[in-house]
Amino acid sequence: MTGVIVVGSGVAGLATALHLARGGADVQLVTKAGMADGSTRHAQGGIAAALFPDDSVESHAADTLAAGAGLCDPAAVDVLVSEGPARVRELMDLGVAFDRDASGALARGLEAAHAHPRILHAGGDATGLAIEIALIAAALEAGVRLRERTLLAELLVEDGRVAGVELLADGRREVLRADAVVLATGGAGRLWARTTNPDVVTGDGIAAALRAGAAVVDLEFAQFHPTVLAEGAPFLVSEAVRGEGADLIDLDGRRFVLDDHPDGELAPRDVVARSIARRMAEQGGRPVLLDATRIGRRRLEARFPTIARALAGRGLDWAAHPIPVAPAAHYLMGGIATDLDGRTSLAGLLAVGECARTGVHGANRLASNSLLEGAVFAARAAAAILAGEVDAAPALPSAPGPESPSALAAVQTFSRAALQRLMWDHVGLLRDGAGLAHAVAVLAAWQDALPRPQTVAAHEDAGLVRVALAAASAALARPGSVGSHFRTDDASAHARELVSAGAAC
Numbered sequence: 001m002t003g004v005i006v007v008g009s010g011v012a013g014l015a016t017a018l019h020l021a022r023g024g025a026d027v028q029l030v031t032k033a034g035m036a037d038g039s040t041r042h043a044q045g046g047i048a049a050a051l052f053p054d055d056s057v058e059s060h061a062a063d064t065l066a067a068g069a070g071l072c073d074p075a076a077v078d079v080l081v082s083e084g085p086a087r088v089r090e091l092m093d094l095g096v097a098f099d100r101d102a103s104g105a106l107a108r109g110l111e112a113a114h115a116h117p118r119i120l121h122a123g124g125d126a127t128g129l130a131i132e133i134a135l136i137a138a139a140l141e142a143g144v145r146l147r148e149r150t151l152l153a154e155l156l157v158e159d160g161r162v163a164g165v166e167l168l169a170d171g172r173r174e175v176l177r178a179d180a181v182v183l184a185t186g187g188a189g190r191l192w193a194r195t196t197n198p199d200v201v202t203g204d205g206i207a208a209a210l211r212a213g214a215a216v217v218d219l220e221f222a223q224f225h226p227t228v229l230a231e232g233a234p235f236l237v238s239e240a241v242r243g244e245g246a247d248l249i250d251l252d253g254r255r256f257v258l259d260d261h262p263d264g265e266l267a268p269r270d271v272v273a274r275s276i277a278r279r280m281a282e283q284g285g286r287p288v289l290l291d292a293t294r295i296g297r298r299r300l301e302a303r304f305p306t307i308a309r310a311l312a313g314r315g316l317d318w319a320a321h322p323i324p325v326a327p328a329a330h331y332l333m334g335g336i337a338t339d340l341d342g343r344t345s346l347a348g349l350l351a352v353g354e355c356a357r358t359g360v361h362g363a364n365r366l367a368s369n370s371l372l373e374g375a376v377f378a379a380r381a382a383a384a385i386l387a388g389e390v391d392a393a394p395a396l397p398s399a400p401g402p403e404s405p406s407a408l409a410a411v412q413t414f415s416r417a418a419l420q421r422l423m424w425d426h427v428g429l430l431r432d433g434a435g436l437a438h439a440v441a442v443l444a445a446w447q448d449a450l451p452r453p454q455t456v457a458a459h460e461d462a463g464l465v466r467v468a469l470a471a472a473s474a475a476l477a478r479p480g481s482v483g484s485h486f487r488t489d490d491a492s493a494h495a496r497e498l499v500s501a502g503a504a505c
């Protein structure tokens with residue numbers, strides 16, 4: 001029987017484990033915190049799929065490719081959109097109760113840069129939670145062995161092949177061998193000071209893959225969500241709220257995004273986020289406002305119960321007043337390079353979900369495509385393992401190694417907060433060469449100085465530094481702006497943005 005270790009219990013890990021167990025594999029899934037701790041359970045807006053007669057996979061593909069700013073892999077996008085509807089139906093069969101309208105038909109939302117409303121949602125704005133619950137139940141029923149509070153510390157590499165994992169649980173190290181290891185450890189939002197991502201999203205799997213020598217690419221592409229509550233801890237206010245008609249206004253009450261893009265609030269995420277950042281700079285750093293008042297209290301509460309509850313808990317009444325919002329790090333487009341079946345450049349190692357770079361997102365992810373990516377590529381990775389096709393590593397693109405740091409010495413002492421501030425200031429929404437070179441120098445010095453990690457937190461810190469250094473180096477190595485990677489020292493970048501916005505009219 002094929003023995004497989006899956007690391008991570010979000011949509012990607014659980015769906016992979018489920019397919020594997022149903023296919024007869026012996027599957028052990030390890031996860032470093034509680035089973036439902038990860039980004040998946042927080043997903044609000046929903047899952048995109050071309051399921052409706054007025055929509056098509058071609059249209060979904062065109063929107064995905066356009067958002068990716070020319071850097072998507074068209075073959076991966078084709079897989080995503082054409083296999084997506086079947087995977088969404090599979091989720092329904094597992095018991096995910098997507099919302100329905102008064103006639104009983106599937107309800108669907110519209111989000112930025114989608115030509116059609118095609119976002120299915122559950123519990124109003126609790127889609128990820130519904131998917132997470134259904135997948136945990138199905139994985140248990142299928143015989144997946146689930147282990148919580150068990151950290152992947154290292155990949156075991158023997159003769160150029162991944163042969164298992166080194167785990168850390170209850171302070172003890174343990175080696176587990178397997179025929180295949182699947183990384184489904186999520187993104188790395190905790191690299192930045194302000195993020196929508198939960199605590200566990202520290203890029204561990206990407207760091208482990210880097211240490212093992214797997215190809216990791218496109219880390220310069222990180223998506224910053226435009227509308228994250230700017231009062232108290234960052235809390236995402238879904239794009240679907242703008243899809244329902246909310247406006248972004250500045251402190252003078254003006255809809256400023258229209259200056260930057262004719263689609264205004266529903267322009268691609270990176271355009272909206274940068275527009276907000278510029279407006280915030282002009283108004284002394286103060287957040288802009290999301291005005292959802294015209295949607296009406298009844299609709300806001302029915303469609304967005306989770307957000308409504310969170311706002312009410314902070315004493316904000318969004319049906320009556322605009323709420324303060326600002327961008328925050330949200331999603332990592334880059335990651336461990338894979339082929340269309342989740343295989344990485346190391347035999348025996350696969351990657352699925354946000355930690356993987358399949359090529360579907362290019363330089364910018366289309367809203368609500370990531371839950372879908374997790375579900376679609378999980379099924380393909382499981383099929384490749386079950387077919388015994390993981391012993392040869394495919395040829396995959398690789399990124400240049402980290403830049404040699406300049407002569408600058410790191411003066412700051414390492415702390416996670418200092419790293420997150422450094423990334424926010426210099427490897428954030430807007431970057432330039434000088435800031436990136438400074439970040440590379442500091443991160444390289446921290447990487448050299450950190451001791452061998454012994455605890456869970458120390459493992460996370462070491463991983464954060466390694467992924468941060470790779471991301472800053474990748475950003476420094478790409479002088480031009482594209483998609484989410486915006487260099488303020490690329491003089492023509494803003495002009496190009498305005499010209500292409502005009503062309504889109």
Ligand SMILES: Cc1cc2nc3c(=O)[nH]c(=O)nc-3n(C[C@H](O)[C@H](O)[C@H](O)COP(=O)(O)OP(=O)(O)OC[C@H]3O[C@@H](n4cnc5c(N)ncnc54)[C@H](O)[C@@H]3O)c2cc1C
Pocket residue numbers: 007008009010011012013030031032033035036037038039040041042043044045046047048127128150151152153184185186187196197198200201202204205236330331352353354355367368369370371372374
């Ligand atoms: C607030 C929010 C809203 C979002 N809304 C949407 C949306 O509406 N639609 C959409 O498509 N996408 C949305 N996204 C993005 C989407 O939720 C994620 O990209 C997706 O859920 C990632 O799934 P995953 O399985 O790859 O990772 P995750 O769900 O993040 O799971 C990662 C798992 O790996 C585990 N792990 C990490 N490191 C280790 C380690 N070293 N050892 C063991 N286990 C480890 C974690 O504990 C966790 O279980 C949203 C994200 C956030 C944060």
